[in-house]
Amino acid sequence: MAFDLRYLGHSAFEINNNENYILIDPFLALFPKYNWRNLNIKEIFVTHGHSDHLGSAIEIAKAKEARITAIYELANYCADRGAFINPVGLGGWVDYDYCKAIFLPAFHSSSTPDGQYAGCPCSILFEINGVRIFHAGDTCLNQEMKIISEMNKPDIAILPIGGHFTMDIKSAVKAADWLGAEVVIPMHYNTFPHIRADVDKFKILIEDLGKQCMVMNIDEVARF
Ligand code: NI
């Protein structure tokens, strides 16, 4: 087993690597009973500063003495609020005890919940026990995905499909094609009225590409 991936709702995921936990975009409004206080959380990754992604990152980092990795400006915002941080830029692999990660472009905006500049928005590619998993953050379809595939083809792609603020279904299907991942997981849909999406239609279109589409329910765990 490489790792367990648990869906926490919206764009939030938990990675469990041998009881060492990594959180991505921990916005927990859809899963308020999530038991993070009892978990051995080591690292928290945040794609950008919007509140539906930064979520409870600072609170969790402080309570668990976990570290927040984010783009430089957003990481420093977290540090100013008492969190232990690892500020990064785009394009360089960063080594951790339980994974490695590289921050990559996302085409979106980014500001903190109180309106401060938060650097550029990001996608994040992780490599965990030899498996590469790409979390697209909030983004439109973009040709960087072709370069990502050429350089470090992901095995698993987690893609927003809700439209309005991000890619919609049609663009996300093209993103899955360009990224080359064999497993695709939809996120960032049906949370708010503006981002309604027909996930059954998305699943069919991904399967038409010969890929596996995993539609995850909140608190569901996938093993890779
Ligand atoms: Ni956003």
Ligand code: MN
């Ligand atoms: Mn968002």
